[in-house]
Amino acid sequence: MAERTVAVLAGGLSHERDVSLRSGRRLSVALRDAGLTVQEWDTDSSLIGRLREQRPDAAVVALHGGEGENGSVQTVLEMFGVPFVGTHSQGCRRAWDKPIAKALVSGAGFTTPDWFVLPHSTFRELGAQSVLDAMVERLGLPLILKPDQGGSALGAQVVRDATELPAAMVGCFAYGDTVLAERYIDGTEVAVTVVEGSDGPQALPAVEIVPENGVYDYTARYTAGLTDFFTPARLDDGVEKAVGELAVGAHRTLGLRDISRTDAIVAADGTVHFLEVNSSPGLTETSTVPMAFEAAGTSLGKVFDELIGRAAARGN
Amino acid sequence: MSEPQVPDSQSAEPNLPEARPGTEPGSHTNLDPHVERYAARTAGMTASEIRALFAVASRPEVVSLAGGMPNLAALPLESLSQQMSELIAEDGLTALQYGSAHGVPALREQICEVMAMEGITGHPDDVVVTVGSQMALDMVTRLFCDPGDVVIAEGPSYVGALGSFAAYQAEVVHVAMDDDGLVPENLRSALAECEKAGKRVKFLYTIPNFHNPAGVTLAVDRRAEILEICRQYGVLVIEDNPYGLLAFDGQTYPALRSMDPDNVVYLGSFSKTFASGLRVGWVLAPHAVREKLVLASESATLCPPTLNQLVVSKYLTTHDWKGQIKTFRENYRERRDAMISSLEQYMPEGCSWTHPEGGFYVWLTVPEGVDAKAMLARAVTARVAYASGTGFYADGLGSRQMRLSYCYPTPERIREGVRRLAGVLESEMDLMRTFGSVTTRAVSGPQTPGPDTA
Numbered sequence: 001m002a003e004r005t006v007a008v009l010a011g012g013l014s015h016e017r018d019v020s021l022r023s024g025r026r027l028s029v030a031l032r033d034a035g036l037t038v039q040e041w042d043t044d045s046s047l048i049g050r051l052r053e054q055r056p057d058a059a060v061v062a063l064h065g066g067e068g069e070n071g072s073v074q075t076v077l078e079m080f081g082v083p084f085v086g087t088h089s090q091g092c093r094r095a096w097d098k099p100i101a102k103a104l105v106s107g108a109g110f111t112t113p114d115w116f117v118l119p120h121s122t123f124r125e126l127g128a129q130s131v132l133d134a135m136v137e138r139l140g141l142p143l144i145l146k147p148d149q150g151g152s153a154l155g156a157q158v159v160r161d162a163t164e165l166p167a168a169m170v171g172c173f174a175y176g177d178t179v180l181a182e183r184y185i186d187g188t189e190v191a192v193t194v195v196e197g198s199d200g201p202q203a204l205p206a207v208e209i210v211p212e213n214g215v216y217d218y219t220a221r222y223t224a225g226l227t228d229f230f231t232p233a234r235l236d237d238g239v240e241k242a243v244g245e246l247a248v249g250a251h252r253t254l255g256l257r258d259i260s261r262t263d264a265i266v267a268a269d270g271t272v273h274f275l276e277v278n279s280s281p282g283l284t285e286t287s288t289v290p291m292a293f294e295a296a297g298t299s300l301g302k303v304f305d306e307l308i309g310r311a312a313a314r315g316n
Numbered sequence: 317m318s319e320p321q322v323p324d325s326q327s328a329e330p331n332l333p334e335a336r337p338g339t340e341p342g343s344h345t346n347l348d349p350h351v352e353r354y355a356a357r358t359a360g361m362t363a364s365e366i367r368a369l370f371a372v373a374s375r376p377e378v379v380s381l382a383g384g385m386p387n388l389a390a391l392p393l394e395s396l397s398q399q400m401s402e403l404i405a406e407d408g409l410t411a412l413q414y415g416s417a418h419g420v421p422a423l424r425e426q427i428c429e430v431m432a433m434e435g436i437t438g439h440p441d442d443v444v445v446t447v448g449s450q451m452a453l454d455m456v457t458r459l460f461c462d463p464g465d466v467v468i469a470e471g472p473s474y475v476g477a478l479g480s481f482a483a484y485q486a487e488v489v490h491v492a493m494d495d496d497g498l499v500p501e502n503l504r505s506a507l508a509e510c511e512k513a514g515k516r517v518k519f520l521y522t523i524p525n526f527h528n529p530a531g532v533t534l535a536v537d538r539r540a541e542i543l544e545i546c547r548q549y550g551v552l553v554i555e556d557n558p559y560g561l562l563a564f565d566g567q568t569y570p571a572l573r574s575m576d577p578d579n580v581v582y583l584g585s586f587s588k589t590f591a592s593g594l595r596v597g598w599v600l601a602p603h604a605v606r607e608k609l610v611l612a613s614e615s616a617t618l619c620p621p622t623l624n625q626l627v628v629s630k631y632l633t634t635h636d637w638k639g640q641i642k643t644f645r646e647n648y649r650e651r652r653d654a655m656i657s658s659l660e661q662y663m664p665e666g667c668s669w670t671h672p673e674g675g676f677y678v679w680l681t682v683p684e685g686v687d688a689k690a691m692l693a694r695a696v697t698a699r700v701a702y703a704s705g706t707g708f709y710a711d712g713l714g715s716r717q718m719r720l721s722y723c724y725p726t727p728e729r730i731r732e733g734v735r736r737l738a739g740v741l742e743s744e745m746d747l748m749r750t751f752g753s754v755t756t757r758a759v760s761g762p763q764t765p766g767p768d769t770a
Contacts, residue, residue, distance in 0.1 A: 018371035124750045167754035173747055174693040219760040222363035225348030286347055
């Protein structure tokens, strides 16, 4: 069989460009080691020309945030008939919007922390303090604020005291016009990778995340040494099973494809809470997905080589 | 017990730890087996969400007013290329060999001629060539500061200097400026307070001309007083002057070093007047300090790159370098004008900014209650970038300020960038009207862009 040419799409213009470039480079090296011919492309005005002229056998979307995760780049790949690894545009849109994903996963019978979604205009028009008061009344403290879209915990903040809320809101709204306020669940944070093979989507061993300062924020995510990871997570068998079922359930419910990573919290009583799912999970040196691969006895290059094969075989 | 792994003596490969120790099933890792070994001075060396936002600044869709890259487009590349070729052909075995840590003698003489333009009479023996003046900053701090010693610096101050001071665990006390630079009274009271608190102040670090990031220049009539105050309190002066020859009207100011040779260590650089990538800077220091600098330089780098020093030396000999600086000045003046006029046109009420007469930067103060650090994400979404003021303070101040650089983008791009920034500010002020004045949480790691950011 002729050697496959793969385009790894990384970079983009989102707030997570830096993370994406790291993911893209790491993946590219792993794929070259696996014997593939790899081109690394940024998603700029040259992309269309490259897709037309070079017609890679498949593309891998290693973009995070914005266009790379909201289905836009996937739509372009679909328009040009380029097979790609990862979720198609419609699934991306469902996963990208955290409140929609929470609603759908919750509707499928899984637990997710209570939440409210509000745009800035609601606070402006109704009066910020009264809305914030009601939010605290319903969700309690601490609570967590996140931009409704986006990753790497950018703009997210755990609010432990009501006086911190206005500043946290301002920090969050800098990343987008709508905020997701969620009840904070104290418990064990886990990331569960799902990979599709011939037997359908399978959950890999969960990675347990224990940030040194208690919050898995941008610094804790990307500074080696600031977070402890346990693989597989230190969970009872029953809970471990439930965590895997949640990840596969979220993957299926949202109609995701090839690979995804579900972030969840296991509360002290063993309840597994769905937080969010990533259709284009990070593949950097400090990301949890490569850890899950190793724990499953495989590797980044091997998994993506297989996924590329599947993508090329199914066409678009 | 298993034997410790012994590296094969025939192998050139070092005995590296496993790249990803302990990720086998059932394992625990923090991804850094060295985490317990780091020195205390690494505390601030973490990933930074602010720094990450600058990754988009290099993309053409984004107008970057964040970086500090000089605009090199006006350099005579063709003749430089020929010069490089001649240099290797004629002097290659010297150019490619170790040199002395002191620096190439001919270049040190030429450096004295450059400094004479600002009234400095220096001896070539008292010049130490460094890998950019950043290395000079590092060495001077190494020479003078023990952990806990105090460095007085303008508020705001150059982020690279703050990085060096942090690396040697010095405490920075900022002294406020006004439109005429460092305020003597503020300096006096800061020194008095330090004295009262029993703190050991080692030196004043100052950028007298076209300050980075503030854009202001120390008034000539304040210079003697600043020096006198430092003498009175027994404090050395570190004068950092990379922009002194870049006055838009061609004027030069008397260097502090020219007024007090014994108590001023002077840092100079060819980064803004010739080529930043060559990394050639220098220190002019009193004899005793210079001797230590040479030894410190040896232990840091053995010697500054000989080839680069010879390139600079040859350039100064064979090119109209003063004419080239004039061209740079004119380019920067045009850009400064574009920035100031667009700030006047677009900025909402409540903003104020400095009016630099040279150098690279405008320091913008945004309306009360707006947090420029938090706003950066919104700016990046709007395809404009700036450097948040917090990066230029060691004490958490600066959230109402930002540094706007006009050195690299074209005047048209500068206007577009300021227009976008004004829109971002309007949106942020809208948010502020909703939630009130806030200061968002401190974030870890560097908050200014890296040196290769446009």
